[in-house]
Amino acid sequence: GAGVSxxxxxxxxxxxxxxALRCDPISGHVSLFWYQQALGQGPEFLTYFQNEAQLDKxxxxxxxxxxxxxxxxxSTLKIQRTQQEDSAVYLCASSLQPTGVGxxxxxxxxxxxxxxxx
Amino acid sequence: QKEVEQNSGPxxxxxxxxxxxxxxxxxxxxxxxxxYRQYSGKSPELIMSIYSNGxxxxxxxxxxxxxxxxxxxxxxxxxxxxxxxTYLCAVPNFGNEKLTFGTGTRLTIIx
Numbered sequence: 001g002a003g004v005s006x007x008x009x010x011x012x013x014x015x016x017x018x019x020a021l022r023c024d025p026i027s028g029h030v031s032l033f034w035y036q037q038a039l040g041q042g043p044e045f046l047t048y049f050q051n052e053a054q055l056d057k058x059x060x061x062x063x064x065x066x067x068x069x070x071x072x073x074x075s076t077l078k079i080q081r082t083q084q085e086d087s088a089v090y091l092c093a094s095s096l097q098p099t100g101v102g103x104x105x106x107x108x109x110x111x112x113x114x115x116x117x118x
Numbered sequence: 119q120k121e122v123e124q125n126s127g128p129x130x131x132x133x134x135x136x137x138x139x140x141x142x143x144x145x146x147x148x149x150x151x152x153x154y155r156q157y158s159g160k161s162p163e164l165i166m167s168i169y170s171n172g173x174x175x176x177x178x179x180x181x182x183x184x185x186x187x188x189x190x191x192x193x194x195x196x197x198x199x200x201x202x203x204t205y206l207c208a209v210p211n212f213g214n215e216k217l218t219f220g221t222g223t224r225l226t227i228i229x
Contacts, residue, residue, distance in 0.1 A: 005207050012226065031215060033217070034218065035217075035219075040126075040221070041221055041222075042122075042206050042219030042220050042221045042222050043162065043206075043217075043219050044219070045216040045217065048216055049149075052214075055215070056215065056216060059216070091161060091162070097221075105165070106164050106167070107217065108162035108164075109162050109163070110161060111160070111161050112161055
């Protein structure tokens with residue numbers, strides 16, 4: 001595809017419900033990131049994949065959050081037993097190569113999934 | 119202290135003037151610095167990257183980096199109403215790849 005695609009764009013979940021958010025990165029991009037953006041804040045890192053390997057999940061706020069990228073392409077962020085504090089925009093980004101000086105580091109963001117937990 | 123700090127604004131600038139956005143960071147080892155623009159309800163879009171001390175110009179945008187003082191700034195010349203957006207400063211953690219963002223500065227260009 002032309003860009004990073006995320007679905008659904010909007011999700012309303014009842015508290016306690018499980019949700020799954022999907023990210024289709026740009027074809028061929030090695031790195032994939034998930035960020036959480038609360039209203040009026042900058043994105044906060046959740047987790048990072050290099051191909052299918054989850055190299056960093058230090059930003060996941062609790063064990064209710066789980067992410068996978070089994071074939072090194074599409075990724076899913078799953079949130080179990082959603083809580084109101086999980087309400088935010090979840091952004092997926094991909095880049096051709098890992099970030100770092102002198103590398104093609106631009107991370108392209110998807111449009112995000114706005115999750116509202118009621 | 120947050121790792122990346124920005125004034126949240128809002129910052130209002132008359133059309134045609136220079137908008138100046140500032141960012142400070144705490145990790146002295148940081149090597150790369152990015153400015154993203156985010157329109158309301160949209161995703162962040164990279165507009166500038168800078169790696170070396172000094173200035174980097176791209177059209178109406180100039181990024182300035184001072185590693186000794188640990189700040190990076192973005193100047194927008196001849197500001198246009200279409201520049202009205204939130205500008206996010208981001209610093210990658212070399213080695214574990216994640217971007218640490220500031221809270222963003224909301225810029226409004228007044229016609």
